[in-house]
Amino acid sequence: MEQQTPRQQQELPFAMVHGEPLLEPPKDLYIPPDALEVFLEAFEGPLDLLLYLIRKQNLNILDIPIADITRQYVDYIALMENMRLELAAEYLVMAAMLAEIKSRMLLPRPRHEDEEEEGDPRAELVRRLQEYERFKQAAVDIDELPRMERDLHQVEVVAPHKQSEHPLPDVELKDLLFAFHEVMRRADLFSSHQIEREVLSVRERMSNVLASVGSTGFTDFTELFEMREGRMGVVVTFMAILELIKESLIELVQIDAFGVIHVKASSLAENE
Amino acid sequence: MNTQKISNIVEAALLAAGKPLSLERLLLLFADDEQPHRQQLVEVLMQLQQHYQQRGVDLVEVSSGWRIQVRKEYSPWISRLWDEKPARYSRALLETLSLIAYRQPLTRGEIEDVRGVAVSTNIIKTLLERDWVRVVGKRDVPGRPSLYATTREFLDYFGLRGLDDLPPLAKIREFDVINPELDLPDPEMDQQAGARQETVQPQDAEQLLQ
């Protein structure tokens, strides 16, 4: 891209920044007007724009000159507004955030002995910038992976005949008896109100549930219940599960409406 | 470009194309300055054909060009790729069927009363289609619901001479007293697990049948 400043634009203010006319666009940002729209589209949001400003000047992300960056960023926003480009709200939010950081950096840091020392106001922004940069890079890495259709092509040769059969399911009589046994027992469960079982400790059950959930990735919700224990046992297990959810020790996952509910330990949440 | 590279490109193209490729089409894969002679291409195809002689596929010329296909002699194995595994019936279906067997004739509403949940129309439809269940009448209550009963085909399928051959209800109730360690399988869950079919072999059920 050519870096040239068109003469005729010196007459009119290029933009209004902080109420001051800006006769020339900021040099370090200057983009020919007709390319500006393309340029804006090249950014994936305020973090991306900010990273660009930082990287372009070879600045250390961990030690951003906040006043400078804020000024550049705001100039940029003003420029875009002037071009009547539709500006996503996120860009303005970021401008406000930068201004806030800048103002906090100008104030003396309060030092109360009983309180934790206030951190560097830039810390949160830096954290977000770094986090975003990681995934920006990860996106590039993923794009570079050899992938189907572009770099890899699946082979598929003709097979003699692709007929498929739809055999009917087989059932054994014992499966049927089992099903009947099950349904009768459940019917008993609904009709009987006698509680004969000893009281089971909910906490103890919580440990048991957690232990059985922890060893595998996903556990079928229904596997956690032992019908044999009767109504009381089922209730105790259910209460244990509710308590575990309340304490965020397990998570329930249901992929489809009315589908199988899966339980997994929260510590497994990071990985698949 | 050496012959090996030309051969590899031609082989890859034939395998990836999913349809026959003519000599002309194959020539178009190459840029002008690397394009092999037609004769060279034919030789490459001949060599590939020879190469496949001992293998699972075959290079043949059909009307619209050259095609790699599975050797006919292997089709019995390859066709199994598209065989569908028999599905398994859901627990809901088996429970519904068992209730019809033991409590017939009864209505869908009565089945729902015992099971505590609605019975889907699909289940009834499947049972009717399989000829295991039929409608034997209507209950004389509002809505006149159909009364379901099992069929002769049901008895034949399960090797029963008559409904009397089914174990009595009392025996079934004792089921888990006899075998407290029984881990009741959930057919629907089993189906998801896919591979491990028949992991639970309730021996007692077999005993009951003897």
Place this chain on the structure above:
Amino acid sequence: MNTQKISNIVEAALLAAGKPLSLERLLLLFADDEQPHRQQLVEVLMQLQQHYQQRGVDLVEVSSGWRIQVRKEYSPWISRLWDEKPARYSRALLETLSLIAYRQPLTRGEIEDVRGVAVSTNIIKTLLERDWVRVVGKRDVPGRPSLYATTREFLDYFGLRGLDDLPPLAKIREFDVINPELDLPDPEMDQQAGARQETVQPQDAEQLLQ
């Protein structure tokens, strides 16, 4: 059944299937009495892999099984078979995909938190339609937003056996370690000094515009 025949059947199946096949699926091609041992099957696959070394295709293991694919080096020629260029994906889509891949399961809001901008519905839709991403649950917060995770198809598409095969994520440099003294330097002066610079890849507007 001799090894050559097993090898030919496996090869024909992999070539005909049009998708990766797992060891289990391959074993199911054989009748019970002719089924090779798992180990034997693995050896056959290794031999095939070796056999393809000098050829136009390649046998690789991906998430859902084994796949025969065109060697990457021949892709420039093979792509000429199709008029359509393979789709290119926007940075927004790739960033969203990478967040889901590395941080799964997570919600759209969580993706937006990191990216600092709204994630368009189209991007999520494209990812779902491509079967690269699926909804695995709902986060238990107001609105119950969907939790997204990647699929086996995603891994297969990018030739990965598992998420572990993804390129490692860059490490975060600790702010506190580099800036231990909260001495609040005047940022503007700091910049003038300009000394403490780290090696970074400067990205030019030109690059961005490409």
